[in-house]
Amino acid sequence: MAATGWEFVGKNQKNTKKQKPTTVVDKAQKKSFIEKMPKIEANAPLKEDTTIYDAFLAKEKKSQVAPESTGDTLKRQPNGVNPTKKVGQQKKKVDKKSVNCFPLDVAIKEVSLQELESILEKNRITFPDNPSVWLKDLASYVNIKLDKVQELDPVFGDKPSDYPSNLLPSKVKKMLVSTMMSCKLETLELFFEHCIQSMINDLSKGMTTSGYRLFIQLMARIKPELSTSRLSVYLDLVKGNQNHPLRCLSIMWALGQCAPVSFDSGMQVWLNLMLPLINRRALSQYSVEYLEKLFTYSKNKAAKDSTVSVSDYFLILEVVHHGKLQSTLQRKLQGLYPKLKEIAFGSKPGSNLRNFFPTFLQKLGNQQLKDELLTCLVKCLSTDRHCYSIWRQIYTNNLKESSILLHHLVENWDIISRSLDKKLLMDTIQPFSITNEEMVTQGTYEAHGGSTQTINDCRILMERMRSKGFPWLLVIFSLLSAIGALVAYDVYINKTFQASKTRMLLDESGMLAFISQVLARVRVYATVTWEWCATNMPVFWAKVCAICGPYVQVCWDYLQRIGAWFMAVAQPLVDWLMDKVPLLIEWGKSKIPWLQTRLHHYVGVIWDFILYYSLLAWQFIVVYLQQAGTWLQENIFKDSWSVDNIRKSLLLFLGHVQEYMSQFSVWILETWKNVRASYS
Numbered sequence: 001m002a003a004t005g006w007e008f009v010g011k012n013q014k015n016t017k018k019q020k021p022t023t024v025v026d027k028a029q030k031k032s033f034i035e036k037m038p039k040i041e042a043n044a045p046l047k048e049d050t051t052i053y054d055a056f057l058a059k060e061k062k063s064q065v066a067p068e069s070t071g072d073t074l075k076r077q078p079n080g081v082n083p084t085k086k087v088g089q090q091k092k093k094v095d096k097k098s099v100n101c102f103p104l105d106v107a108i109k110e111v112s113l114q115e116l117e118s119i120l121e122k123n124r125i126t127f128p129d130n131p132s133v134w135l136k137d138l139a140s141y142v143n144i145k146l147d148k149v150q151e152l153d154p155v156f157g158d159k160p161s162d163y164p165s166n167l168l169p170s171k172v173k174k175m176l177v178s179t180m181m182s183c184k185l186e187t188l189e190l191f192f193e194h195c196i197q198s199m200i201n202d203l204s205k206g207m208t209t210s211g212y213r214l215f216i217q218l219m220a221r222i223k224p225e226l227s228t229s230r231l232s233v234y235l236d237l238v239k240g241n242q243n244h245p246l247r248c249l250s251i252m253w254a255l256g257q258c259a260p261v262s263f264d265s266g267m268q269v270w271l272n273l274m275l276p277l278i279n280r281r282a283l284s285q286y287s288v289e290y291l292e293k294l295f296t297y298s299k300n301k302a303a304k305d306s307t308v309s310v311s312d313y314f315l316i317l318e319v320v321h322h323g324k325l326q327s328t329l330q331r332k333l334q335g336l337y338p339k340l341k342e343i344a345f346g347s348k349p350g351s352n353l354r355n356f357f358p359t360f361l362q363k364l365g366n367q368q369l370k371d372e373l374l375t376c377l378v379k380c381l382s383t384d385r386h387c388y389s390i391w392r393q394i395y396t397n398n399l400k401e402s403s404i405l406l407h408h409l410v411e412n413w414d415i416i417s418r419s420l421d422k423k424l425l426m427d428t429i430q431p432f433s434i435t436n437e438e439m440v441t442q443g444t445y446e447a448h449g450g451s452t453q454t455i456n457d458c459r460i461l462m463e464r465m466r467s468k469g470f471p472w473l474l475v476i477f478s479l480l481s482a483i484g485a486l487v488a489y490d491v492y493i494n495k496t497f498q499a500s501k502t503r504m505l506l507d508e509s510g511m512l513a514f515i516s517q518v519l520a521r522v523r524v525y526a527t528v529t530w531e532w533c534a535t536n537m538p539v540f541w542a543k544v545c546a547i548c549g550p551y552v553q554v555c556w557d558y559l560q561r562i563g564a565w566f567m568a569v570a571q572p573l574v575d576w577l578m579d580k581v582p583l584l585i586e587w588g589k590s591k592i593p594w595l596q597t598r599l600h601h602y603v604g605v606i607w608d609f610i611l612y613y614s615l616l617a618w619q620f621i622v623v624y625l626q627q628a629g630t631w632l633q634e635n636i637f638k639d640s641w642s643v644d645n646i647r648k649s650l651l652l653f654l655g656h657v658q659e660y661m662s663q664f665s666v667w668i669l670e671t672w673k674n675v676r677a678s679y680s
Contacts, residue, residue: 108146111172139194156253165221228268235272288336309344344356388425396448
């Protein structure tokens with residue numbers, strides 16, 4: 001149907017079709033009709049209040065307007081002018097403007113204490129129950145004031161440990177610290193996380209983060225537990241930014257600011273955040289350097305026994321020996337490993353190494369860790385006695401590893417045996433031998449990793465522990481006694497030392513002259529010492545008496561007073577005992593009068609019995625000794641075995657021994673002279 005006019009619908013459709021439209025609306029009428037209709041106008045949105053965060057938006061708008069304005073200027077270049085030349089000039093101007101940066105120690109002077117106090121006072125009035133807003137506004141203000149600082153190193157490697165907070169004016173620092181201390185720990189945790197997140201966001205935009213770093217460092221020094229409260233969250237944050245090393249290093253630096261004030265917190269940060277990331281090339285250097293500095297911050301490196309757990313220690317062990325670090329970093333980490341091991345073993349290794357022993361033994365199959373594991377296992381056995389019982393319990397399941405440890409004990413027995421408890425070791429190896437025999441009979445010994453070498457090692461260790469060592473003391477004593485006896489016999493035969501062969505031997509060898517010279521020097525120095533003491537000791541004694549005499553007298557007086565006081569205090573007890581002891585004795589005599597007489601009687605009977613049988617035994621012994629002596633003289637000590645022949649043979653033997661000893665001494669002296677002459 002046409003839309004040019006109105007159309008009536010009814011019974012007389014033919015008539016209506018023939019009729020023409022009565023009203024026609026043109027464009028002008030439509031326009032006037034629309035203009036006369038009522039209109040609804042929308043009000044403009046309400047304007048937001050200006051806050052300190054608007055400065056960031058203004059800065060972003062400026063950075064966005066700059067390239068647009070540059071493009072507009074290019075479009076407006078007049079004819080005949082080279083546009084590329086204008087672009088180069090414009091870029092130079094922009095670069096000069098961006099290089100307009102200041103060092104932190106200069107820019108930090110713009111932080112005003114009055115402005116900080118006014119911001120804080122305004123926020124306290126506006127948000128009295130929301131201290132997190134106070135801290136955020138203060139951090140934003142400081143970060144804006146330091147927006148012209150150029151940050152080149154995110155970890156400040158060449159700066160002191162308290163950089164950059166050491167550049168703050170003392171009053172400003174005190175005001176910020178007092179404000180943080182007035183907040184609850186939950187508020188500081190939220191603000192700490194806010195500062196780290198804001199720092200990462202600004203780094204992604206290329207903006208400065210010095211203000212947030214200041215607050216992070218101050219909070220970590222005040223409350224070190226802030227760095228360790230959510231380490232798993234921060235580890236995920238680092239992994240989420242693993243393609244941006246500057247952000248990762250900034251997070252690691254922020255959490256590591258607790259190290260100078262808390263060794264335990266610093267170690268927790270390294271174990272739970274930096275150790276899992278140590279194999280990443282961009283982060284490994286800072287992780288190792290942080291651990292190195294951690295041990296230099298505090299002289300007292302004794303941490304809690306739970307600081308380095310068993311799982312943490314074995315992760316460290318794997319990184320130290322299997323790490324994918326650069327050679328210099330690997331050597332540094334290996335140098336720090338003994339300190340980490342000392343912390344892991346704890347202040348009481350005698351009751352803590354039992355937790356490490358099973359894992360040490362299970363990992364003994366690793367050839368790269370074999371030497372270190374064997375050293376640690378020996379330390380466990382020599383320090384913690386409970387490790388022997390643990391070894392007995394897990395021997396069957398770790399038969400191959402136990403055989404390695406047993407072979408190590410056999411090969412290094414001379415060194416290791418001094419530190420081991422041989423009784424406990426014997427009680428441990430005996431069940432091992434029985435278990436080996438049972439498994440051999442059952443046919444399961446080799447299936448568990450056993451070998452004939454293990455059986456031999458157990459046998460060798462048992463033999464070494466049962467046998468006593470070489471009696472060096474007895475041998476030395478016997479040798480000295482024999483030499484002394486020979487010298488005494490020589491002097492006895494020759495009546496005097498001057499006529500003895502010992503003196504002749506000493507004289508021929510030159511030892512007698514040397515001994516005489518030594519004795520002469522000793523006599524001279526002894527005389528000089530005696531004369532010096534006789535001259536100076538009285539003077540020194542007088543000075544000592546003059547200086548120490550009054551103090552000694554005072555001490556003596558105090559001791560006398562203490563003695564008198566003790567006697568006065570104890571006198572009532574002494575008097576009571578003097579009164580009561582005789583009464584006690586009399587009471588005993590009256591109640592059991594037979595006790596004393598019976599004691600005397602039994603003591604006398606026992607003494608008579610011992611005396612009688614002792615004399616009787618002696619009489620029998622004397623008789624039998626006389627008979628034994630007579631029998632020996634008649635049957636044994638006769639002819640060549642007579643007493644005279646034995647005495648002559650003994651004298652002849654001692655003479656030959658003395659002669660051979662003299663010849664041996666002369667040979668030693670001649671050999672020594674020849675050797676000395678050949679080298680001179």
